[in-house]
Amino acid sequence: MRDAVEHGASAGGGIAEQMYQREHGVRPRIASEVVLRERLAQAATAALARAFAADGR
Known part of the structure; x- marks a missing residue:
């Protein structure tokens, strides 16, 4: 779980960030x-x- 937090949205970006970038x-x-x-x-x-x-008025 710790690895997922460390490499989650901040490292690769979440789906919303990826969609925005595309x-x-x-x-x-x-x-x-x-x-x-x-x-x-x-x-x-x-x-x-x-x-x-x-x-x-």
């Missing part, structure tokens, strides 16, 4: 915390703008 031609990367915060802020701003526009 589809996009690159290995997936984890976004930095800064990028995630920026994207969340942009999404929240866009959602607020849509809600505000739908309200008719």
